[in-house]
Amino acid sequence: MEAKPDTLTAVLWPAEPVRKRGPKPSLSRQQIIETAIEVADASGLSAVTMQLLADQLGRPKMSLYRYLPGRDELVALMADAALGAPPAAAGRGWRGRLRNWALQAWPVFLAHPWLHQVTVGPRVFGPNELGWMEVALGALDATDLTGAERLDAVALLTGHLRSMAAQRSAGPRSATDASASDDIEAQSAALMAQLLTDHADRFPLTAAAFGQAQRTGTTDQALEFGLDRILDGLGALIDRRRG
Incomplete structure (x- = not known):
C-alpha cells in the first residue's frame, strides 16, 4: 500500500x-x-x-x-x-545556468542508479528536491516564460536526465561487474558493426550513421545532445516572446 x-x-x-x-x-x-x-x-x-x-x-x-x-x-x-543539497547557481545567462544545473544533477543519478525510479510522478517533494527546483527556476526567472512553462522546462530537463539514467541503470554496480560490462559492450559493438556491414543493403541509412559515428568518435553523446536540443527549443520560445 x-x-x-x-x-x-x-x-x-x-x-x-x-x-x-x-x-x-x-x-x-x-x-x-x-x-x-x-x-x-x-x-x-x-x-x-x-x-x-x-x-x-x-x-x-x-x-x-x-x-x-x-x-x-x-x-x-x-x-x-540521495539528491543532496542543490548546487549554487552558476553559468552565463539562463542557458548556461540551466545547462550547468543539469550537468550537476547527472552525476547524482549515476551515483544512485535507482533514483530515476522514485523521482517521477505526483508526489510530495522533500526540501532537497525543492531546492534543486528552486535553482533551476531561478535560471529562468528573468525570461518571459510563464510559471507553468518554467515548470514544464524543468520537467523536460529532468525527464531527459531520468531517461538517460534509466539506460544506465542496468549497468554494473561493482568494479568486477564494470569489467564484465565493458567486455560485453565491446563484443556487442563489434557484432553490431559486422551485422550492419553484412546487411548494409537492407539498412543503408543505419549502417552509414553508425559507421560515421564510429569513425568520428561521436557515439554515446546522447546526454548532452538531448540537453542542448531542449535548451535550443527553450531559447527559440524565449526569443519569440521577446520579439
Whole structure:
C-alpha cells in the first residue's frame, strides 16, 4: 500500500523535535536512511527491505518502526537524501545556468542508479528536491516564460536526465561487474558493426550513421545532445516572446 501524502509530508518535513532527557538513542532515522541508500546503490531498490535493514543494523525489525512508518516513507527520505543539497547557481545567462544545473544533477543519478525510479510522478517533494527546483527556476526567472512553462522546462530537463539514467541503470554496480560490462559492450559493438556491414543493403541509412559515428568518435553523446536540443527549443520560445 502506498503511503498517504500527509504521512509523506510528516516524514519529509518533520516538526522541530522535542528534546528529551536521558541517554541518546543508539539508532537514528539518518542511520537507517544511509544504510538503505548503500543497499540500494549496491543491489537495487528492490533489495531494500525493513528486515534486511534490521539485519544490517543489528536491530529487531520492529524497532525500525519507531523511526519510520514504513518502507514507502523510507524510500521518499532516501530519494531526498540521495539528491543532496542543490548546487549554487552558476553559468552565463539562463542557458548556461540551466545547462550547468543539469550537468550537476547527472552525476547524482549515476551515483544512485535507482533514483530515476522514485523521482517521477505526483508526489510530495522533500526540501532537497525543492531546492534543486528552486535553482533551476531561478535560471529562468528573468525570461518571459510563464510559471507553468518554467515548470514544464524543468520537467523536460529532468525527464531527459531520468531517461538517460534509466539506460544506465542496468549497468554494473561493482568494479568486477564494470569489467564484465565493458567486455560485453565491446563484443556487442563489434557484432553490431559486422551485422550492419553484412546487411548494409537492407539498412543503408543505419549502417552509414553508425559507421560515421564510429569513425568520428561521436557515439554515446546522447546526454548532452538531448540537453542542448531542449535548451535550443527553450531559447527559440524565449526569443519569440521577446520579439
